[in-house]
Amino acid sequence: MRIGIVNDLAGIAALLQRVVSLDPANHVVWVALNGAEAVELCAKETPDLILMDMLMPAMDGVETTRRIMATTPCAILIVSGSMRMNANRIFEAMGHGALDAVETPLFDCGTIEEGSAPLLAKIATISRLIGDKRGRRHAAEPGDRGARARRHDRLIAIGASAGGPAVLAMLLRDLPKDFPAAIVIVQHVDQKFASGMATWLNQSTALPVRVAAEGDRPTVGEVLLAATGDHLLLKTADQVGYTPDPIDYVYRPSVDVFFHSACRMWRGDVVGVLLTGMGRDGALGLKALRDRGHHTIAQDEATSAVYGMPKAAATIKAAIEILPAGSIASRLMDVLTVKA
Numbered sequence: 001m002r003i004g005i006v007n008d009l010a011g012i013a014a015l016l017q018r019v020v021s022l023d024p025a026n027h028v029v030w031v032a033l034n035g036a037e038a039v040e041l042c043a044k045e046t047p048d049l050i051l052m053d054m055l056m057p058a059m060d061g062v063e064t065t066r067r068i069m070a071t072t073p074c075a076i077l078i079v080s081g082s083m084r085m086n087a088n089r090i091f092e093a094m095g096h097g098a099l100d101a102v103e104t105p106l107f108d109c110g111t112i113e114e115g116s117a118p119l120l121a122k123i124a125t126i127s128r129l130i131g132d133k134r135g136r137r138h139a140a141e142p143g144d145r146g147a148r149a150r151r152h153d154r155l156i157a158i159g160a161s162a163g164g165p166a167v168l169a170m171l172l173r174d175l176p177k178d179f180p181a182a183i184v185i186v187q188h189v190d191q192k193f194a195s196g197m198a199t200w201l202n203q204s205t206a207l208p209v210r211v212a213a214e215g216d217r218p219t220v221g222e223v224l225l226a227a228t229g230d231h232l233l234l235k236t237a238d239q240v241g242y243t244p245d246p247i248d249y250v251y252r253p254s255v256d257v258f259f260h261s262a263c264r265m266w267r268g269d270v271v272g273v274l275l276t277g278m279g280r281d282g283a284l285g286l287k288a289l290r291d292r293g294h295h296t297i298a299q300d301e302a303t304s305a306v307y308g309m310p311k312a313a314a315t316i317k318a319a320i321e322i323l324p325a326g327s328i329a330s331r332l333m334d335v336l337t338v339k340a
Contacts, residue, residue, distance in 0.1 A: 095166025161277025163305025259285025
C-alpha cells in the first residue's frame with residue numbers, strides 16, 4: 001500500500017511512519033503536517049490510502065477529507081487520539097467519504113507490534129477492499145417466505161459504507177415519526193463507533209435509533225443499527241442476531257449478509273436501499289431482493305461520496321430505481337403507500 005500520513009504533530013507522524021513500516025507491503029509516499037499541505041501533496045501524488053488526523057489548525061481532518069474526496073479521491077482512514085471525543089467529527093468525515101477510523105497506536109503497555117496491531121489490521125482490511133474486484137458470492141439460500149404477512153409487516157433494509165453517515169442522517173431526518181415500517185441499517189463502521197453513531201443519528205430524526213442486540217425484533221417506527229464486527233442478520237422471521245461467518249469476508253458487518261437473510265426470513269415486504277460506499281458489498285443481496293419481488297433502490301453517482309457499492313448494484317441491475325440521496329426518503333413513503 002502506498003500511504004500518505006496527515007498529522008500536525010511531527011512526533012505522531014514519525015510514529016505512524018514507524019508503525020506502517022512494520023508491514024513490508026506498505027510504503028509511505030509523503031507526510032503532511034497540515035490539511036492544506038495534504039491536499040497539495042495528494043494532487044501531486046495520490047496514494048492508495050491516507051492516514052488522516054482530525055484535530056489540526058486552519059483546516060481540520062473533516063475539511064481536508066472533503067477537499068481530497070472532491071478532487072483526488074482515495075481511501076482515507078481516520079487515526080484519532082480520542083475516538084470518543086472526536087466522534088462527531090469522525091462521522092462528518094465519514095460522510096465525506098472516509099472509510100473507517102482507528103485510535104492512534106499506544107505503546108505504554110506491550111510491544112510495538114502489539115500496540116500497532118489494530119492500525120495494521122485496518123490497513124490490511126482496506127488493502128483487501130481496494131483490491132477486491134470480484135467480491136464474494138453469498139448465494140441466497142432457498143427459503144419459504146410463506147404467505148405474505150399483513151401489510152404493516154414491512155422492513156426497510158439499508159446498507160452503506162464510505163459517505164454513509166451523512167446520507168443516513170439526511171434520509172432519517174426526512175422520515176416522519178409515524179413512519180410505517182421497521183428500519184435496519186448496516187453501515188461499515190468500527191464497533192467502537194456503533195453506539196456513538198446511533199446517538200449521533202438520533203439527533204437528526206424523530207425516529208428512535210439504537211444499536212441492534214442479539215434477539216431484537218425489528219419494530220415499525222424504530223431504527224436498528226448493526227453494532228459489532230460480526231455480521232447482523234435475521235435469524236428468525238422476526239429476530240435479528242449476529243454471526244462471525246463468513247469470517248474471511250472483507251466487509252464487516254456485511255450488507256450482503258443482512259440483505260440475503262431478509263430475503264430468506266422476512267415474511268412481509270422488504271425495500272432494499274444501497275447507499276454510497278467503496279467496493280461491492282450489498283449488490284448481490286440487493287439483486288436477490290429484487291429477484292424475490294421486493295422493491296430495491298440504489299443511490300445515484302452524483303450524490304454518492306464513493307460510487308462503488310451502488311454502481312456494482314446498477315451494473316447487475318439489482319436496483320429498480322437509482323435515485324439521488326435527497327429523494328430516497330420521499331420515495332420510500334410513496335412505495336409504502338402503494339403497498340398499504
